[in-house]
Amino acid sequence: MGLTRDEVAKVSLLARLRFSDEELDTLTTQMGQVVEYIRQLEEVDTESVQPMAHVADIHNVLVDDVPRPSLDREDALANAPKRDDECYRVPAVLGD
């Protein structure tokens, strides 16, 4: 079963991307080739293998709960494409 154009269109919403019809066609072909290639993993026996999400065997690194300086609000907001005083501005979310 190959990757379908509909699936690619659905994923584009999940990925918060948007494509023209032509782009969707190209992407379906290109992603299909990659998916076809990665299917070779099916032949590997991984029955008793634990997944390895991370190479460093580090869990729950804790730091002492001591207040220290953090990013200044002005600095944090300085790169905002749109702001309103102390807030980031977004298009209307409610009543849409």
Place this chain on the structure above:
Amino acid sequence: MSVLEFTATELLAELTVGNVSATELTRVYLAQIEQNDEAIGAFLNVDAERALTQAKAIDQRRQAGEQLGLLAGLPVAVKDVLCTKGWTTTCGSRMLEQFVPPYDATVINKLKAADAVLIGKTNMDEFAMGGSTENSAFKKTHNPWGLDRTPGGSSGGAAACVAASMAPLSVGTDTGGSIRQPAAFCGVTGMKPTYGRVSRYGLVAFASSFDQAGPLAMAAEDVALLLEAIAGHDPVDSTSANVPTPSYTASVREPIKGLRLGVAREHFGDGLDGGVDSAVREAIKVFESQGAIVREVSLPHSKYAIATYYIIAPCEASSNLARYDGVHYGYRTDEKEMLAELAEERKTLEEAGDRAKLEAMDTSLVRMYRKTRSEAFGPEVKRRVMLGSYALSAGYYDAYYLKALKVRRLIREDYDAAFKDVDLIIGPTTATPAFKLGEMNEDPLSMYLQDLYTVSANLAGIAAISLPCGITGEGLPVGLQLQAAPFEEEKLLRAAHMFQQATDWHTKRPR
């Protein structure tokens, strides 16, 4: 002899005895950039004034008899993926074209503390995704050994600036081979340290379980110097390893007696260029003449490395790049235009009475995200975000992501077994020398296959170095890869230095 032929280690000695000042040296490299970078395109951003101000301050402190840091006055180029406070950091993307970080990456802090002169930010594939630097939104970088060739990628600018003597030291990042492959293509020495050796704080994330910053330079000694300056545990990066940093500069000149080298059959398969093959076999003989013992090792799962990597890395990328939402920083689409477009669509659907499509229409917020991201990301970034979103989506997670994580463990176990018998694994860094610009534009999969010999080290989190070991008939450099068990960077550097004592490939410069 021009100072441009000196290694960073030699330059440091000249600086220390006062034969040259940091200001003079910085001027030499700035002039070199001025003269050559129009043709090469290694830098995205050079700030001469900033560099000279730093250099002057270092010279003054030296004159005042102050103790200086490890890099005391050496110019260093930095890949444009490391955050520099008050200095644009673009990641080669339109998305971050105007982004001015409010803080320095830990690597940058360490470079500053070591009294390096930050000479410029280097070009890269957008968000470090690519193997030719052609995915940069801003410009192409040309290989100094042949201007119609790619410098490799994603740290193409980082490697090209060292090859063209525009910086003696350079920091790149390696997620699937992005330091080693360009180092090989440009005839320089470049190391991917063990995952966790160098802090990732302020390194703009692509695939967080692979990303690692590391040095590029002319010689192993220089790589040792720069690694010593940037390595170390970082309390603000919880994935950085809490292990002591050895003095690489102190040990790099000690040869390894009875060095045990592993040769993996899997590194000499179909598709390996004849010139690369013979240069690597010659290099192995050089080590043998120095007393190294060569053994065959097996990495049976390495043939699955690319498939494994191109599931996991896009999954991590799709998650990491979700932060580019047009709200907090970076590019944002024109809102008026976006709202007008939505109103137009709604009207058309209402007139057609298409209730299903009307209900499925994007809200203005969602459309803002989608338009912002689609306008500002390039095709390769979109492809990987799409692949990752697909592989992580309902119904596919187990078949792709979870499966790949299991194969990843098998790849690591292959290495663990091999390193019981040998100190280092030796082989080619890439299957071919630098390919031509534009050669792989239409075929993402064949670009991915370029990473065949390099991605395994990232999947397993081990350390690896690429060093020049020959020049092909076409006049292009060949890279030799050495791989070592986690945190064995000293072995890599000592072996690379041994090789560079016996050969002069690393001293060859283009033209």
